[in-house]
Amino acid sequence: MTSKKNKPSSDRYTLGLIAAPDLPKEICDQMAEELPDLLHNYVDDRRQWDVEVVLEPFAGVTEQAESVIQEAQKHRDHHTWNYALCFTDLPIVDGKRLVIADASSDRDIGLISLPSLGAMPMKKRVREAMMQLVNEMHHGSSEEERERQNERIEENQEELEEHENDHSYQVRGRGSRELMGNRLYERFFPIQRTVYKNNEESQHVRFYANLNMRGRTRLLSGMVLANRPWTIFPAFKSVIALAFATGAYSLIFPSFWTLSDTYGFWRFLIVMITAMLTMTVWFIAAHGLWEKESQASSTFLARSYNKATTATIGIAVIHYYLVLFILFIVVSLLFIPASQLTLNLQGTVGVMTYLKISWLACTVATLGGALGAGLEKEETVLKATYGYRQRVRHEQTKPEQQQQSSS
Structure with missing residues (x-):
């Protein structure tokens, strides 16, 4: 695995978006154009950013976070991306908790479960979640790097706020600790951030919601939206x-x-x-x-x-x-x-x-x-049903899985 010390020193970084068919792919396509500026402003202004979108039916087949992340790792290595974010329209459950997002600064892989974000306002929340996860991967456990970027954001606050009159630049929680900030919605449906230290330079971060009545309501509204x-x-x-x-x-x-x-x-x-x-x-x-x-x-x-x-x-x-x-x-x-x-x-x-x-x-x-x-x-x-979409996606991924098993 690539460590922070071995990261390429290029001034140009690439973020790959791996999307399940239907709603995840639509959202990624819509955001691909605006993301380079957002990443420059809210993650690291010393880099120029490129964004690539890949359709991956497997991301909509399994509800296991680790399986999705392993598949995303293959895409990241194949395309030589610096970071990869995988988007699924399936709920992911870890024990009695709902997994909303996951980011590893060791693997440079992030995962977002769209239905776990809830229904409204979907695009803003996905945009903020993406900035959060890329920050987690890019800065790892380095508080110094985070603070440097936050200071840069504060210095350019007026300029950024002018941009934020355009909905494409609406980002809150400027690269810190809260997935999507402090909206009333997040207070009613709280998100827990759990950090698993890998070593001194890298960490694995996972965002959870409890599967109580409020968490189930969040999930149901997001699943209905994913069904379109x-x-x-x-x-x-x-x-x-x-x-x-x-x-x-x-x-x-x-x-x-x-x-x-x-x-x-x-x-x-x-x-x-x-x-x-x-x-x-x-x-x-x-x-x-x-x-x-x-x-x-x-x-x-x-x-x-x-x-x-x-x-x-x-x-x-x-x-x-x-x-x-x-x-x-x-x-x-x-x-x-x-x-x-x-x-x-x-x-x-x-x-x-x-x-x-x-x-x-x-x-x-x-x-x-x-x-x-x-x-x-x-x-x-x-x-418009999960069961049917999964059956179709299973059929789509069979040839690829058979090819991998035979090779």
């Missing part, structure tokens, strides 16, 4: 079309208007929730999205995957329901004359009458027509 629920909605086109046709047909019947007029708020709410839960369960069951704990390497991770899948599909169903509701409001206002409603309903006919009719029509459509529809892009829904 907004990408699922385009697959609902055929579902919305059939559901809309089913609900629109019911709007022509006066008995339907009367039924909606007799419903109270709580009945509407209960029926709506029942319809949305039914739709969510149907999607999970119909497409085999539920991970069986008996077949999983970790019961905790299997349960986390299932919670994230349920929340992801649930968010997509909520969007689906809102779109249908808006469509039914428009149709009911256009095609149901107020005079006809007055003849069939008691009391004054107003906007609330149309809202109640549309609400019931949307719920009926969800319970009825939508459940019988097929998805236009079923694979889009499958990609």
Whole structure:
């Protein structure tokens, strides 16, 4: 392994970003252009920095930190990078603690588990975490080097703050001890920094969060973001079309208007929730999205995957329901004359009458027509689940693993 004493003396350093497919790769590509200036400003201004991004499916296959780090070590050696940061969209658990990030100044390898960072604001937190980890690797146990860089940051504070008006330069916790600083979010979901000394010049640093209720909430929100629920909605086109046709047909019947007029708020709410839960369960069951704990390497991770899948599909169903509701409001206002409603309903006919009719029509459509529809892009829904993505990535990494075992 390369020690700090044997590091190249070149004034140009290269940071390699090793990203799992999907969200990690997207984030790395977005940040690659801004990172050289950030590294120069917040890590070491005596160096010029280059950044390279590599796609690595293996980073999204295993939940074991050491396995990911060993794979990253191969890339660092092959590309002759000075440092490597590996990004995974899988949660990593060490005992009863959640691993958020890991950095070794001996190996010059860092690891960030994106879902462990939580959901918002993702890009800022990843940027700050990257600066933190590169600082850990670059300076090792040298407090003198850290202080020198911090003094340089303070001297150029005004200039840096001007740059930070651009979101690309928003970095806090300027290279010290706290992963991502002191936002209210971090106070509610605290991060623990643990140092393992390797020798006088190098150290291994790992950032943890406890797997209590707050830690599990952080993880779940990050996993849902990694699933990117907004990408699922385009697959609902055929579902919305059939559901809309089913609900629109019911709007022509006066008995339907009367039924909606007799419903109270709580009945509407209960029926709506029942319809949305039914739709969510149907999607999970119909497409085999539920991970069986008996077949999983970790019961905790299997349960986390299932919670994230349920929340992801649930968010997509909520969007689906809102779109249908808006469509039914428009149709009911256009095609149901107020005079006809007055003849069939008691009391004054107003906007609330149309809202109640549309609400019931949307719920009926969800319970009825939508459940019988097929998805236009079923694979889009499958990609929004951890289990499916892992199976795909396992298939992608098989040839490489077989080649390594035969050589």
